[in-house]
Amino acid sequence: xxxxxxxxxxxxxxxxxxxxxxxxxxxxxxxxxxxxxxxxxxxxxxxxxxxxxxxxxxxxxxxxxxxxxxxxxxxxxxxxxxxxxxxxxxxxxxxxxxxxxxxxxxxxxxxxxxxxxxxxxxxxxxxxxxxxxxxxxxxxxxxxxxxxxxxxxxxxxxxxxxxxxxxxxxxxxxxxxxxxxxxxxxxxxxxxxxxxxxxxxxxxxxxxxxxxxxxxxxxxxxxxxxxxxxxxxxxxxxxxxxxxxxxxxxxxxxxxxxxxxxxxxxxxxxxxxxxxxxxxxxxxxxxxxxxxxxx
Numbered sequence: 001x002x003x004x005x006x007x008x009x010x011x012x013x014x015x016x017x018x019x020x021x022x023x024x025x026x027x028x029x030x031x032x033x034x035x036x037x038x039x040x041x042x043x044x045x046x047x048x049x050x051x052x053x054x055x056x057x058x059x060x061x062x063x064x065x066x067x068x069x070x071x072x073x074x075x076x077x078x079x080x081x082x083x084x085x086x087x088x089x090x091x092x093x094x095x096x097x098x099x100x101x102x103x104x105x106x107x108x109x110x111x112x113x114x115x116x117x118x119x120x121x122x123x124x125x126x127x128x129x130x131x132x133x134x135x136x137x138x139x140x141x142x143x144x145x146x147x148x149x150x151x152x153x154x155x156x157x158x159x160x161x162x163x164x165x166x167x168x169x170x171x172x173x174x175x176x177x178x179x180x181x182x183x184x185x186x187x188x189x190x191x192x193x194x195x196x197x198x199x200x201x202x203x204x205x206x207x208x209x210x211x212x213x214x215x216x217x218x219x220x221x222x223x224x225x226x227x228x229x230x231x232x233x234x235x236x237x238x239x240x241x242x243x244x245x246x247x248x249x250x251x252x253x254x255x256x257x258x259x260x261x262x263x264x265x266x267x268x269x270x271x272x273x274x275x276x277x278x279x280x281x282x283x284x285x286x287x288x289x290x291x292x293x294x295x
Contacts, residue, residue: 001039002062002103002281003027005077005130008035009277010042012050013285017114019278021049031079036086040093059096060284061086062106064131066148071100074148077131099287103127103280104151105142107273108135110283111237113290115274120234124227125273126153127280128220129240132173136231153223172223176216178242184212195242216242217249221256224270229262239273 001010004027011022023042028034043059050056063086065075071087090098101109108117108125117123117137125135132154136143144150154173174180181195188208190201201209224236242248250270258266273279 001042001060001284002106003035003039003064003078004103005064008038008042009281010039010046011281011285012046012054012056013282013289015289017282017285019282020051020054021046022281027078029079031081033080035078035081036084036089039090043090043094043096056096058288059090059094059098060106060287061090061098061100062103062280062284063100064103064133066152067100067102067144068148071098073100097288099284101284101287102133102135102144102148102151104133104135105144106135106281106283106287107239107279108137108237108283109142109286110275110279110281111239111273112137113286114282115279116237116271117235122231122233123235123237124231124233125237125239125279126220126224126227127240128177128238128242130178132177132223132240134227136227136233138231138233153227156223156226172219176219176242181212181216181242184216185209188212195248199248213249214252217252218256221253222260224253225257225260228257228265228268229260232262232265233268235269235271237271237273239276239279241277243272244276 006027007024008027009024012020014020023045028038063073063075064077065073067073073081073084073086075081087098087100104127107127108123111117111125121140122138127133134151134153136151156172178195185198190198190209192198192201198209202213254270275282
């Protein structure tokens with residue numbers, strides 16, 4: 001199950017990544033216990049829809065925030081989720097062993113299992129959607145940090161212009177996450193209500209749309225260059241709603257890496273997510289099937 005700021009994707013996933021049944025619903029905008037009830041209702045629905053003789057071995061859940069070792073979640077894009085004992089709650093409510101991971105980690109886990117990071121020892125996955133996060137694996141180990149907050153690159157303070165939004169969600173996130181881009185579209189009077197619309201406008205020759213994309217891509221590219229210089233991974237994968245919408249361009253990211261990254265690390269390949277919107281969803285399933293552990 002992938003619990004996002006705007007939607008929840010749930011399904012029954014087999015041990016080889018085969019999806020037998022899936023359902024997507026909008027996340028309750030009021031957050032709190034309402035989203036918890038949605039998750040439990042989806043589990044009950046999927047149980048009823050399970051193929052005959054199927055055995056459900058556990059519940060993997062991806063969330064957009066920090067996950068402590070005890071399964072307690074802090075998710076700023078879900079109202080009221082400041083210290084939610086998600087793992088214990090779901091185990092008690094469903095009777096299933098619940099394994100909880102942040103969507104930065106689960107997106108990368110999905111790509112190492114079935115996507116663009118198979119057969120590598122180190123990789124970074126930058127996800128840009130409602131929020132921004134980085135999952136990374138070094139020498140085969142997935143790293144979450146002492147407080148479950150490793151990879152919170154949306155909080156990088158490279159942009160310090162006094163924007164009030166930056167103090168609530170982080171400086172980089174306030175500039176290039178999905179809601180920030182939509183806000184900038186409205187301010188620039190660019191037609192449309194999605195990043196896909198923005199990319200379409202740019203392709204039609206709208207100069208304001210092109211300028212907005214160029215600026216957002218430059219900021220993302222500098223962030224990727226910092227990731228490359230800091231971690232020197234075998235591959236960098238980009239995904240999330242913003243990067244998938246209308247094929248958001250990767251060329252500015254590659255230019256930024258050539259310009260700003262540590263010279264020995266500049267040749268790292270940049271790949272678009274092979275699993276798209278299902279990367280985190282499948283990664284959550286892998287937490288159960290593969291018994292993966294983080295540090």
